[in-house]
Amino acid sequence: MSTLTLTLGRPTLADTVFSRSLATDITLVSAGAALTAVMAQIAVPLYPVPITGQTLAVLLVGSTLGATRGALSMVLYALLGVVGLPVFSEASSGFGVLAGTTGGYIIGFIFAAGFTGWLAQRDWDKKFLGAAVSFLGGTVVTFVFGLTWLALVTGGTLEQVIGWGLTPFIIGGLIKAGIAAAIIPSTWKFANAIERKRGEK
Structure with a gap:
């Protein structure tokens, strides 16, 4: 008999x-949103887009x-912020944040997590190189949405938008992708070792 689950x-x-179950899935989805909220508070204020730990959380989740x-x-993370919980960067919240200069990045998180997760389900995250490419791809997805929205909101020129929303984040994005690419394959090895020990018992 199949078990009801959110994932396919x-x-x-x-x-x-x-083990896959609806209750486990709900818990994991909630934990992912909570991790992103916590990492959002690790922030370096910049105008108009701060540097935060959110993107690392998105890749890991x-x-x-x-x-x-x-x-x-x-999606849950974005909704919690919109309804008033202080989960966005610098403990901000409300629809105004989503409609503001950082809103595109928050929407981009949804697609970046989906894209990174899709690659993970095809084993891209089990080796460092594959994981690094996957996480860089997820980062690019976030910035595509973020920069497009930033341009619409500010009306800035291409040069201004890149200067505001991309250039200050390139090194940090590479570092975050590298950190995630080191963490996930290592965790896979640890999890597989535990599975093997269980099978030996």
Whole structure:
């Protein structure tokens, strides 16, 4: 008999640790949103877009949970902020944040987590190189949405938008992708070792 679950397709890192069930999926989606909210508070204020730890959380959540749960986790994160919980950067909240200069990045998180999770379900996250490419791809997705929205909101020129919303984040984005690419494959090895020990018992 099949178990009701929010996720479809191949198992992810989370599925090697937890059995698939609706209750587990809801918990994992909520935990992903909570992690993103916490990482959002690690911020360096810049105008008009601050540097935060959100994008690292998005990459980790997407890769760990897979496409469906990763995207749902970011949808939940966005909704919590819109209804008034201080989960956005610098403990901000409200629809005004989503409609403002950082709104495109928040929407981009949904698609970035989904994309990274989709690649993870095809084993891109099990080796450092594949994980690095996957996470760089997820970062690019976030910036495509973020920069497009930033241009619409500010009416700035292409040069201004790139200067505001991309250039200050390039090095940090590469570092975050590298950190995620080191964490996830290592965690896979640890999880697989635990699975092997269980099978030997």
